[in-house]
Every structure is written in structure tokens, then in C-alpha cells.
Amino acid sequence: MPKFAANLTMMFTEHDFLDRFGAARQAGFDAVEYLFPYDHPPEAIAERLQAHGLTQALFNLPPGNWAAGDRGLAALPERAEEFRASIDTALRYAEATGVGRVHMMSGLAPRQEPAAQQAYREALRRLCDAAGAKGLDVVIEPINSRDIPGYFLNDFAFAAELIDALGLPNLKLQFDIYHRQILHGDVLMGLRELAPIIGHVQIAAVPDRHEPGSGELDDIRVLRALDALGYDGYVGCEYHPAGRTEDGLGWMRAFA
Numbered sequence: 001m002p003k004f005a006a007n008l009t010m011m012f013t014e015h016d017f018l019d020r021f022g023a024a025r026q027a028g029f030d031a032v033e034y035l036f037p038y039d040h041p042p043e044a045i046a047e048r049l050q051a052h053g054l055t056q057a058l059f060n061l062p063p064g065n066w067a068a069g070d071r072g073l074a075a076l077p078e079r080a081e082e083f084r085a086s087i088d089t090a091l092r093y094a095e096a097t098g099v100g101r102v103h104m105m106s107g108l109a110p111r112q113e114p115a116a117q118q119a120y121r122e123a124l125r126r127l128c129d130a131a132g133a134k135g136l137d138v139v140i141e142p143i144n145s146r147d148i149p150g151y152f153l154n155d156f157a158f159a160a161e162l163i164d165a166l167g168l169p170n171l172k173l174q175f176d177i178y179h180r181q182i183l184h185g186d187v188l189m190g191l192r193e194l195a196p197i198i199g200h201v202q203i204a205a206v207p208d209r210h211e212p213g214s215g216e217l218d219d220i221r222v223l224r225a226l227d228a229l230g231y232d233g234y235v236g237c238e239y240h241p242a243g244r245t246e247d248g249l250g251w252m253r254a255f256a
Ligand SMILES: O=C(O)[C@@H](O)C(=O)CO
Pocket: 035, 060, 103, 105, 141, 143, 176, 179, 202, 238
């Protein structure tokens, strides 16, 4: 049975961020993830995790100025200094929350551009080194160009080749089933082929990013196939509930 993590950026938004932890626990989740914890002190997040007996499955490095359009810094050579500082910030939150992996967003840059490629590789080496010293994995996630136009990491094969070429022991793939289906389809084959390098999985129905099982794929079947492959990491429920979060959790009964 998959181990689900509630994504608190998208789920339980009926509550203030810090109150989403308790809401997730009450709804039956043992683990949570979210994009960014940085609006709250690490101690405040740690306190909620502890109070509700929750595992922190994942969060992202600071992405730059999200409101101004930044979607990560790693492939932006001119932001290298800011990226380096973002590692220290993320690792402070990692230590406080006990998370096992962090997601490094690439930023907006043409994937073919040599300077962007070089900056991205350097960023990965630096982050993997710093995170590895703390026993953490680093994950990278190909994101579809409809949700984030111009995103550097927008191809699963490219991500897999890079992971292979860099040979960094704690660098893994974040396989978001929603992005995979939009970018390439062939989800089950993708899971099969990439299983050895998958470090985190996320799910939402395509195309509306609502509850699993409400879109064009048989998401329950996909999750069962993932299980059969022996994946024992977390599956982040990274979807926008169509109504109240609790009212849309019926799809999880397939795994009760
Ligand atoms: O899929 C997503 O959107 C997220 O996992 C993320 O980290 C960037 O928005």
C-alpha cells in the first residue's frame, strides 16, 4: 500500500498553513509535504510535526521571488550566489523538520543553453554535497510547460540522463505522475524504467489537477502498479481538491 503524504500547499487550504498539519493528521495522514516552509520559523513547523506525530516527506529549496515569477534558481548563472545561500536556508529547515529529501527547482531557462546547463550541474553538485553530508537526498522534478512555461527541467529523459551522468549517490528523480502524463504519457513504462532512480512520487488527476481518479488516467491502477514495482517511498498528494479537502478523500479508500 502506498505511503501517502498530504501536500499542504494544495490540500487543506481551508485552514491557515500551520493549522493544516493538524487537519491532515485528523484526516488520517501520517506524513506531509509542501512547496515552501519559509514564511514560518523552522521551530514552528517542527512543533506542528511533533504535536501531530507527522513525518515531513519533502519540501523545496527557496525558489527565488515566486511572486515576481521565479521558479527556482539552479539553472540561472547570474543567481548562483542566491542559490548558494538558499542551500543553507533549506538545510536549517531540514534539520528542524527531520525531512529525508529536498526538491531543487531549476528555474526558467532554455534547456539547450550551455550556461544554464553548466549552472544547473554545478548547483546539483554543490547541493548534493551539502545535503549528503547531512544524510539527505536531493530530488529533481520535470515539470510540464503548461503549468510552468519556460521551465528548464521539462523532460524526463533529460533528467534521467543527467542523474546517470552526474553519478551523485543522493541525487534522485521526483516522478510527478501528473507532469509525466502531460509531458510524455506512457506513465507505467516510465515508472518501470525509472524505478531505480525514483526518490519521490506525486500524484494528481490530469488535466485539472484534482483528486486522483477524477481525470483521464486510472490513477488507482497506476498507484497499484507503483506498489508492485516495490516503491516504498512517499506519494505526495499534490492536487487541488475540487471541493472541501476532506470531502474529496474517498479515492484513498481503494487502499484502506
Ligand atoms: O509539481 C509541482 O508543481 C511541485 O511539485 C513543485 O515542486 C513545483 O511547483
